[in-house]
Amino acid sequence: MDWKTIDACRRCETLPQRVEVRGWVRTRRDSKGGFSFIEVNDGTCLGNLQVVAPGELDNYASEVQKLTAGCSVVVQGELVESPAKGQSTELHAQSVRVIGWCDGETYPLQKKRHSFEKLREWSHLRARTNTLGAVMRVRNRLSQSIHRFFDDAGFYYLHTPIVTASDCEGAGEMFRVTTLDLEKLAGSNRPFDPSQDFFGKPTHLTVSGQLEGETYASALSKIYTFGPTFRAENSNTSRHLAEFWMVEPEAAFFDLRDNMKLAESFLKHIFSDVLEHCAEDMEFFDQRIEKGKIDQVKSVIEKPFEHMTYTEAVDRLTSSKESFEYPVKWGIDLQAEHEKYLTQLVDGPLILTDYPSTIKPFYMRVSDDEKTVAAMDVLVPGVGEIIGGSQREERLDVLLRRMNEAGLDEKEYWWYIDLRRFGSVPHAGFGLGLERAVQYATGMTNIRDVIPFPRTPGNAEF
């Protein structure tokens, strides 16, 4: 007999059809009529496929009636229109083969609802739950969409190094990478010699691929990175990860205006893709995680982004009647409460530009007023900053002055400085934290629940 193997999500084909479906049991319910309903999920979509298993199956009493949540099965049968409400098809089983049993006593994912916190202890299993499965499908769709957007726009995907001897931010808490035997080192009581290490010098995990990205933008014109970045910040909050994924486009001959346009069309593109391709999952987030989520995401897609300078923003904030926890004056870093006020004020996404140079890194381009730099932050309603970027300083003398002010060693950055010696061009870029984007799309409040295996202080299981 000929069985066509299909994913559980492919339920809209011509019916009836003889198919085979493979997946994991979510629930089993025995009917008084002498048959069972088995909800099967294979991770390809949120909804379970309902299998109707008749009592006539050879293994009905011996196996089917013993199925519990988590068991893996292969079901062959006829996919038909469902008479039941809320599902379009069901599978009338002609055979139910049990592939792997699952002990109901010890399986962590019982029918009862677990807190997200609890689920984090079972990161190897939690994608089998509705919410985490949906999050990971959205994360995948955003990632795919990011690649397609930049590929279609002529940006080359660039793999910047993970282990690095440089430090993009000039500060930042970094993880050390070493092959030295720490145990031996501790007992040695000899002066420490970093030249004995694998790379012959101290190396760390990258905090950003931007500086290396700039070098390739100065050769291939348009590049983007999409890879893991690291912060050794000892912050045990719902907003921090020690390891997360960043997207960083960089384009030669781009100024701040070009950069703003790119960021806007980029965000519109990736969120449209998610709404289109993850409709069922997004419906779930809208109903179960954050009411109004879909409308909020739509507003980013549909509304033109407003533009406002930092200076104007400060004026608006200081002239408002709002009482802020952090008082506002020109020169401060804007806080979440300020960003929230501003996005509410314009009722949509907002790009703030031209920040004081004193609160921004050395590589941002100094403007003619000498007080501000060509920086931009993209704020979206509900989350605040989702993208940060800038036009980069392409003038050798200004860059060297800024590095000097920041206390950076020119020798360490000789290759970065070289770009300003040899055919320097105006260029610009930005960074998007993938996890922030997934949080924005899904409404998940804890960043640990939007990455498969979160890394935080004290946590590197798996």
Next chain:
Amino acid sequence: MDWKTIDACRRCETLPQRVEVRGWVRTRRDSKGGFSFIEVNDGTCLGNLQVVAPGELDNYASEVQKLTAGCSVVVQGELVESPAKGQSTELHAQSVRVIGWCDGETYPLQKKRHSFEKLREWSHLRARTNTLGAVMRVRNRLSQSIHRFFDDAGFYYLHTPIVTASDCEGAGEMFRVTTLDLEKLAGSNRPFDPSQDFFGKPTHLTVSGQLEGETYASALSKIYTFGPTFRAENSNTSRHLAEFWMVEPEAAFFDLRDNMKLAESFLKHIFSDVLEHCAEDMEFFDQRIEKGKIDQVKSVIEKPFEHMTYTEAVDRLTSSKESFEYPVKWGIDLQAEHEKYLTQLVDGPLILTDYPSTIKPFYMRVSDDEKTVAAMDVLVPGVGEIIGGSQREERLDVLLRRMNEAGLDEKEYWWYIDLRRFGSVPHAGFGLGLERAVQYATGMTNIRDVIPFPRTPGNAEF
């Protein structure tokens, strides 16, 4: 006036056309007729765009005639059919704006040819050369193609952790990740306490995302990873990198046959894409780096992959009249010379299967003969092994036995073992090193020349 900004590679449009091109000067040649030819490249393609700059330009004597390799320019003019041989179009400049000068005395990339070894010292600039630019475009195309292949095939892109407390291979030399102050540690003369470290235990950089990938395949059915992996091997050869990018698909309900089919269609897909989308670059590699490269890549696309068991391969090798440096008998690891002989024997790509369990890792599925495991290596002419994979051991008792034999601690792998307790399924996957694939496509012999910033013992500049 309205100038349409175009990439240098877009040269096949309706002509003549008024355009603006932005890029870097490769060469300048002054004609006796009182005008100059300027070759401009912007990294979007191999070929330079020839700019004809007339002597009438305002800045002809003051700037145009001073242009040297590496200067950045913005040229506006009319793109017309070229009368010259070997190029389809040329740009008749109406203005040549110099954006950034480039000191001919100190600029490393002079007209003369540099060795690839020398170019590695200028990793921040080498993508401005013909060969490295072409390599990076091919690398980009392969990467994009990898994502599209798996996305279209219903595999979810999964970000497995980079910092990990587990070790996929059970051995392997790994980089330690720490926030401990090594200098202080060396001077402390106190017993070393790893619980004081950031993650509360010893952590390393991942050598493979496979084990974590298996957990997600057991929830979402089909996943793939594409990320950096690390080996702290002290090998200073043309074949080793300390940091490289791996692609690892994993699929539930897949057996070895399914895995072999997936690997074959995957390789055919990504190399077809490169031939189609990087035609000019591939022509270059075929002519300048390795003669016959295009035909070799085509053979992978066009020929069905042969299948052979390890046992049969050993028979063929021992019954051949070839004299091998490493003698062949059942149980040995096949060497490059053996793999080469076999691909020549079948005159095309070859999948070897069913290796002795003694030379393969604990997670590969033990076959009924109890001597072999359901492993596969894909060999391609010219390079040898390009993909390694297997069906995984899904039986709890067999897995535990194999872990025990390998001397692994069950406690460390509790989550991996859990998969065999809770709805275990047959599953399979493989790994492709991106750099091996780029080398295969381009013919580049040193792996350090196919990754933007190579990491090797003693080298982590940039």
